[in-house]
Amino acid sequence: MQGELKEYFETLETLFGSATLRILMLKTVATLYPALSFEGISLEAPLLVVVQNERQLRSLLGVMRGYGRPVLKSLAAPPKEIRKALVNTTYNLIFFRYAPGRYLLENLEQLTQRASEIDLSTPSNSLLIIVLAVGGIPARYFENMAGAIYIQDEGSMETSIETLPEIERPFILHWLQTDNRYLISQSGEPLDVFRTAEVFLRDFLKTSGCEEDEMEGYEAAFVEELEKLEEVWDTVGEPDDYVNAFREALFDAADWLPRPVFDRSKVEGLASDDLKSAIYIDCHYYYLPSALFEALCKPLTGNAGMTHAKIMLTEAGLLIPEKGENGRNYFTPKVEIITAMGYKERIRMIRLARDKVDRPGTLSFKEIMETKGGGLDDQNR
Structure with a gap:
């Protein structure tokens, strides 16, 4: 495994414990989202990410920052502020925090409309919209989400995100240098974004020199993680x-x-x-x-x-x-x-x-x- 990826993975473990693979897959989706949408793999509504406390929320924002600080806007804000945030977003990623209020439903409908606006003539137009919630949201709002993932575990300590190795560039370079079509897992379902991230990460690890026995452990862990994601993705129950x-x-x-x-x-x-x-x-x-x-x-x-x-x-x-x-x-x-x-x-x-x-x-x-x-x-x- 390349030293930078190993260091990155160890930092995620410090922050998120057993949720590390889930965070790594989410990071991969965010990094490659423009290219994924260009290949027809995208989310037509916001992605709900549920954390358990404020510490997890801070850590997740730090890990997901990518190129520049992520925007985080409350869904209790007036709709015109939400529209402005969507227009002013940099790169392909924007965060909104779930918050009850008179404008909540109108704002969620705005997000859904924007998430589905993908111009396949250019990969730069796609936008991954993530709604962050501490604990969860009422069931009546799930119809405004593409799916949900839950981050339950915490690591042993809070660490400085400033020391987190840059992983975006290696990921993008690997995507460009590979026949990316064989990395794509496409079944026409929203969860394909995570299935493709899993295929990509396995290939990235393998070509980075990961040992065979270590690779088998990662593959088994990825299968288990995808099964957990599928369990709660769109079947939250009534x-x-x-x-x-x-x-x-x-x-x-x-x-x-x-x-x-x-x-x-x-x-x-x-x-x-x-x-x-x-x-x-x-x-x-x-x-x-x-x-x-x-x-x-x-x-x-x-x-x-x-x-x-x-x-x-x-x-x-x-x-x-x-x-x-x-x-x-x-x-x-x-x-x-x-x-x-x-x-x-x-x-x-x-x-x-x-x-x-x-x-x-x-x-x-x-x-x-x-x-x-x-x-x-x-x-x-």
């Missing part, structure tokens, strides 16, 4: 699917969940040290400790991540977050717990709508827990 999956996980876990389910306005027989680990109920909601809720959600997350699952459950009306002044959802609002002796404590809990957890004509979650022993009468039922 919010109600997440509700059904969560209810199934919740009721199946009744044998090992902590009992009883306590009335949060009159908690009896529970030590103060144990208040944060119990399950509570009132007239309208169930309350679960965050760690317990996330354990139940693991079957729902797949390669899309925990925050995406929370967003889907929120959109379906099962998970009831607290709205911040900035419009952001806070998934663990503080809940007042009152003991029978009058002691009060505010604890951050996951709040779930009872009418979404319990269904008419069947035993409620509270009743199921009582059949396992240790339940108390529900004064609010």
Whole structure:
């Protein structure tokens, strides 16, 4: 492997851990996008890239900067600012950050229109539009996206992007020096941009002198990575699917969940040290400790991540977050717990709508827990 690529790869591992190959494929798509679109491989809508936190977002922007600093514009901005950003973009790449607001849908429609405007007479006219979101976006906006990729893992530390070796020039040179048509994976699907990036990278590694046994490891890793991308690309599911999956996980876990389910306005027989680990109920909601809720959600997350699952459950009306002044959802609002002796404590809990957890004509979650022993009468039922 060429020294520059090895150094580049090691830097990505420091930043993104197990998500390194995904980032490398995204970088390859961005670098070669004008040439790919000239060959008929492009995205006719923005690409959604979901990161898990602000650190990942900063790192990704640094890695993707290419020739010049990437533009990052909020989708809460007025439409005329979005149009201006699209016109003033340099090279072939522009980023927008997902943000709720009155102009969001209009701005997304603008992006979709621009992404589909490709003049095959010149490769320089193509534009790769990436929408960055921390955690995820509501399902109703997925129809405005070509597909989605999720960056879940973080590396061991934050490193200076300034020391990242330049990889654009070697990639472009290899594309030009090779009969690029045999590098193209074309099936007529949007995901072809990543399939072609995978074929290109394998060829780049091979011609760079990668050892045979090392090459076999990379090929297997690329196959696995593509399978993960295909899993979440355009099959994010409907919010109600997440509700059904969560209810199934919740009721199946009744044998090992902590009992009883306590009335949060009159908690009896529970030590103060144990208040944060119990399950509570009132007239309208169930309350679960965050760690317990996330354990139940693991079957729902797949390669899309925990925050995406929370967003889907929120959109379906099962998970009831607290709205911040900035419009952001806070998934663990503080809940007042009152003991029978009058002691009060505010604890951050996951709040779930009872009418979404319990269904008419069947035993409620509270009743199921009582059949396992240790339940108390529900004064609010």
